Amino acid sequence: xxxxxxxxxxxxxxxxxxxxxxxxxxxxxxxxxxxxxxxxxxxxxxxxxxxxxxxxxxxxxxxxxxxxxxxxxxxxxxxxxxxxxxxxxxxxxxxxxxxxxxxxxxxxxxxxxxxxxxxxxxxxxxxxxxxxxxxxxxxxxxxxxxxxxxxxxxxxxxxxxxxxxxxxxxxxxxxxxxxxxxxxxxxxxxxxxxxxxxxxxxxxxxxxxxxxxxxxxxxxxxxxxxxxxxxxxxxxxxxxxxxxxxxxxxxxxxxxxxxxxxxxxxxxxxxxxxxxxxxxxxxxxxxxxxxxxxxxxxxxxxxxxxxxxxxxxxxxxxxxxxxxxxxxxxxxxxxxxxxxxxxxxxxxxxxxxxxxxxxxxxxxxxxxxxxxxxxxxxxxxxxxxxxxxxxxxxxxxxxxxxxxxxxxxxxxxxxxxxxxxxxxxxxxxxxxxxxxxxxxxxxxxxxxxxxxxxxxxxxxxxxxxxxxxxxxxxxxxxxxxxxxxxxxxxxxxxxxxxxxxxxxxxxxxxxxxxxxxxxxxxxxxxxxxxxxxxxxxxxxxxxxxxxxxxxxxxxxxxxxxxxxxxxxxxxxxxxxxxxxxxxxxxxxxxxxxxxxxxxxxxxxxxxxxxxxxxxxxxxxxxxxxxxxxxxxxxxxxxxxxxxxxxxxxxxxxxxxxxxxxxxxxxxxxxxxxxxxxxxxxxxxxxxxxxxxxxxxxxxxxxxxxxxxxxxxxxxxxxxxxxxxxxxxxxxxxxx
Numbered sequence: 001x002x003x004x005x006x007x008x009x010x011x012x013x014x015x016x017x018x019x020x021x022x023x024x025x026x027x028x029x030x031x032x033x034x035x036x037x038x039x040x041x042x043x044x045x046x047x048x049x050x051x052x053x054x055x056x057x058x059x060x061x062x063x064x065x066x067x068x069x070x071x072x073x074x075x076x077x078x079x080x081x082x083x084x085x086x087x088x089x090x091x092x093x094x095x096x097x098x099x100x101x102x103x104x105x106x107x108x109x110x111x112x113x114x115x116x117x118x119x120x121x122x123x124x125x126x127x128x129x130x131x132x133x134x135x136x137x138x139x140x141x142x143x144x145x146x147x148x149x150x151x152x153x154x155x156x157x158x159x160x161x162x163x164x165x166x167x168x169x170x171x172x173x174x175x176x177x178x179x180x181x182x183x184x185x186x187x188x189x190x191x192x193x194x195x196x197x198x199x200x201x202x203x204x205x206x207x208x209x210x211x212x213x214x215x216x217x218x219x220x221x222x223x224x225x226x227x228x229x230x231x232x233x234x235x236x237x238x239x240x241x242x243x244x245x246x247x248x249x250x251x252x253x254x255x256x257x258x259x260x261x262x263x264x265x266x267x268x269x270x271x272x273x274x275x276x277x278x279x280x281x282x283x284x285x286x287x288x289x290x291x292x293x294x295x296x297x298x299x300x301x302x303x304x305x306x307x308x309x310x311x312x313x314x315x316x317x318x319x320x321x322x323x324x325x326x327x328x329x330x331x332x333x334x335x336x337x338x339x340x341x342x343x344x345x346x347x348x349x350x351x352x353x354x355x356x357x358x359x360x361x362x363x364x365x366x367x368x369x370x371x372x373x374x375x376x377x378x379x380x381x382x383x384x385x386x387x388x389x390x391x392x393x394x395x396x397x398x399x400x401x402x403x404x405x406x407x408x409x410x411x412x413x414x415x416x417x418x419x420x421x422x423x424x425x426x427x428x429x430x431x432x433x434x435x436x437x438x439x440x441x442x443x444x445x446x447x448x449x450x451x452x453x454x455x456x457x458x459x460x461x462x463x464x465x466x467x468x469x470x471x472x473x474x475x476x477x478x479x480x481x482x483x484x485x486x487x488x489x490x491x492x493x494x495x496x497x498x499x500x501x502x503x504x505x506x507x508x509x510x511x512x513x514x515x516x517x518x519x520x521x522x523x524x525x526x527x528x529x530x531x532x533x534x535x536x537x538x539x540x541x542x543x544x545x546x547x548x549x550x551x552x553x554x555x556x557x558x559x560x561x562x563x564x565x566x567x568x569x570x571x572x573x574x575x576x577x578x579x580x581x582x583x584x585x586x587x588x589x590x591x592x593x594x595x596x597x598x599x600x601x602x603x604x605x606x607x608x609x610x611x612x613x614x615x616x617x618x619x620x621x622x623x624x625x626x627x628x629x630x631x632x633x634x635x636x637x638x639x640x641x642x643x644x645x646x647x648x649x650x651x652x653x654x655x656x657x658x659x660x661x662x663x664x665x666x667x668x669x670x671x672x673x674x675x676x677x678x679x680x681x682x683x684x685x686x687x688x689x690x691x692x693x694x695x696x697x698x699x700x701x702x703x704x705x706x707x708x709x710x711x712x713x714x715x716x717x718x719x720x721x722x723x724x725x726x727x728x729x730x731x732x733x734x735x
Contacts, residue, residue: 003127007120012113018059019117020052020124029128029135037136045132049125049144053151056121060153063114070107071164074100078168082176100172104165108211109495111161115207122154157230159360162210166219166362178218179364195428199448201421202484206376209423209447210360211493213372216438217362220371233358234403235375237264237277238383238396239457240349245468247349248461252471252629253703256283260457261340261349263302264294269402272299278340283635295333302396308345312337351383351392353460356405357422370436371426377405378418380460386468416463420483422456423448445491449483451475471629477622634703642696642708649689649713656682656721670731677724685717 004022011019028045078100085092125148129141148154170178201209240261241247250258260279265271277294297305297315304310312334319330343349357375364370381401383392391414392398401407407415425443427435434440443450454475462472622628660678663671692713699706 003123007124010116010120012117015059015113015117018055020056020121020128021048022124022128025049025052025128026131029132037138042136042138042140046140046144049128050147053125053147057151057153060114060118060121060156063110063117064156067107067110067114067161070110071161071168074103074107075164075168077103078171082171085176097172097175101169104169104172105215106495108165108169108215109493111158111165112208112211112493115158116204118154118156119204158207158210159230159233159358162207162214162360163219163221165211166214167221169214170218173215179367196424196426197443198451198454199423199425199443200451200454200483201374201423201448202482203419203421204484205447206374206421208493209442210374212442212447213362213374216436217364217370217372220361220363220365230358231268231403233360234268235264235266235357235359236403237262237355237456238351239353239355239460240344241352241461242348242350243386243468245352245461245465246347248352248458248469249471251281251455252458252473254281254283254453257281259343261343262457263396265299267403269399273297274299274302276302276305276337276340278336293336295337305341306344306396308341312341350385351396353457353464354381354383354397355379355456355460356381356403356407357456358405368426369428370439372439373424373426375422375424378420378422378456379405379407380416380418380456380464381407381410382414382464384465386465414464416460418459419479422454441491446485446487447491449485466623470625470627472623472626474628474630477628634700638700638708639697642693642700645696646689646693649685649692652717653682653685653689656685670728673731674724674728677727681717681720681724684720688713688717 004026007019007022025045025048028041028048031041081092081096081100125144129144132138132140239247240263247258247260249255251260258281262277262279264275264277265273274297275294276297277292279292280290282290295315301310301315305315315337316330316334319325319333320327325333355378357378360374360376362372362374381398383398385391401410406417425435425439427439442448453473455473458473459476462469462476656678660675660682663675663678692710696708699708
């Protein structure tokens with residue numbers, strides 16, 4: 001979709017006259033060309049741009065001031081109602097809390113609308129400047145960038161508003177009785193096991209996603225008594241590996257017991273507490289869960305600890321002396337520290353890549369059953385010296401950067417700025433227990449794109465050290481594909497409906513929807529202010545999003561930039577068929593049964609219910625010399641099944657050999673000839689079984705995504721056996 005059309009379908013009605021006049025500016029450009037664009041026309045166009053910039057800048061500031069004032073007023077009202085409620089429960093009725101909740105929902109909708117307004121206008125200025133430079137031949141981008149920075153309407157950070165609104169909404173939702181608990185970073189988190197699913201979030205959807213989540217979970221603030229600062233959300237990790245990148249390969253191939261070792265700190269570079277963490281991958285068949293364990297070190301001791309000069313006993317001497325932790329817990333941490341120190345020294349591990357991001361975590365304090373984190377401004381930075389450049393200067397981390405994103409001082413070869421935010425949904429549920437309904441709806445919505453097994457460490461190494469990585473993750477060749485999807489169900493921020501307005505005549509963006517043609521919402525889809533869900537689609541999407549071994553393959557050929565089709569999540573399992581055509585018969589048979597069960601069907605290799613024009617990517621361009629590593633889960637029973645199949649083939653071969661021996665020993669001259677036929681078939685069967693068994697064992701050990709069933713062998717054996725029997729009958733009848 002062209003930006004002009006996107007602007008028309010996405011703008012908010014109440015803000016209509018404050019958007020950039022994109023069509024008018026584009027019309028001005030059409031009057032001239034690279035051949036006759038004069039200085040007078042350039043001055044006129046720049047003047048129009050300045051006017052538009054002033055209009056957008058002033059409105060954004062006024063609206064932001066209004067929202068801040070409304071939040072302050074709401075804060076006073078909430079505190080007063082809670083204070084009265086604490087002194088006398090009967091003094092406050094339920095309606096007061098409901099009114100406050102409605103007011104906060106309206107403010108949340110305003111924050112969402114302003115964030116969307118800001119992003120659309122910023123994109124509009126970027127688009128029109130690019131079009132100007134292309135059409136006129138005059139270069140305006142560097143000059144106007146200075147003007148944009150002078151009026152930075154697009155640089156407002158909404159994280160502070162999100163934190164404030166989260167606190168207020170939590171107070172109102174819990175009727176003044178918020179959940180209390182330990183929110184410290186670290187603490188009791190040194191050993192924990194969770195079920196984690198990861199998603200990518202387009203920058204256009206980040207603020208909306210935060211506002212949706214805070215209605216269900218509060219923002220986790222580690223120090224509630226301190227005013228929130230942007231640096232408080234910063235998390236930095238230094239990942240270790242050796243020159244052979246053994247840890248990278250192990251984590252990429254999901255080898256049993258594969259480890260990742262990293263050093264992490266929270267906040268700025270002045271943080272004195274460094275967490276040494278080890279993540280260990282466990283295969284499901286082991287009965288164990290992948291686990292992350294960590295212990296804390298003082299920053300001044302990190303270098304000596306990693307070199308073995310600072311011993312484990314020294315590291316935990318103070319903890320033993322103070323007695324704040326049990327002896328058993330200290331011994332467990334000491335064991336972990338010895339193992340990490342030994343691995344670093346033995347495998348010659350050193351810093352390789354740094355990851356930086358700002359994290360917004362949503363969780364009930366002291367309750368880890370549902371934890372959602374959103375990492376924005378994700379950036380990977382080189383820490384290695386593989387190219388002969390000692391970036392860290394013998395230190396455990398380089399000191400020429402801190403938390404000053406986007407690290408413009410670094411050369412491009414040293415930095416990888418990830419284009420999306422990363423959403424992690426971490427659940428601790430009992431066996432057989434379903435996640436909360438709102439979580440299932442969230443991860444099935446158009447706001448997120450499931451990327452199973454995504455790893456910041458793997459992505460950073462694969463992109464920053466390409467000369468040393470032959471194996472790459474499955475998502476890397478698809479980084480250029482736009483993950484935004486058109487909305488296929490009603491989902492988003494709920495704005496309270498006042499008066500006698502009905503859901504049917506108010507669209508999601510605040511304008512009025514064309515009910516007959518479905519016009520008025522984002523991407524031409526009318527959406528009401530109230531949240532509604534397609535439960536059947538949600539269930540199908542959730543099941544497909546949980547699939548851990550299939551990459552993003554389905555795309556809509558009719559959307560711009562190859563954006564992901566709405567509804568394609570329920571096709572993820574089947575989409576892999578088209579990348580491996582020889583799997584089509586088996587997978588399509590399963591797909592037909594699956595769709596029949598869900599009340600749908602497959603027609604002409606396209607999935608009914610997807611938008612017209614939905615196709616599957618089969619021409620992924622893998623960089624030369626690289627191989628995509630697909631996560632394939634192999635359980636021990638596969639080895640046993642392979643062995644049982646081999647023994648079954650041998651049994652058939654031995655049986656045929658026994659028949660040949662009987663004919664040879666007890667038959668006449670004609671039987672001897674028949675025995676030869678059976679003997680050849682028996683030898684062929686045994687040799688074929690041996691070759692097939694060895695091939696299967698190799699593929700299983702290498703975790704190759706190959707076809708393990710056999711369509712050819714049984715057919716050949718049956719034909720050969722039938723031929724041998726037929727020839728025997730023929731010779732017996734003709735002699």
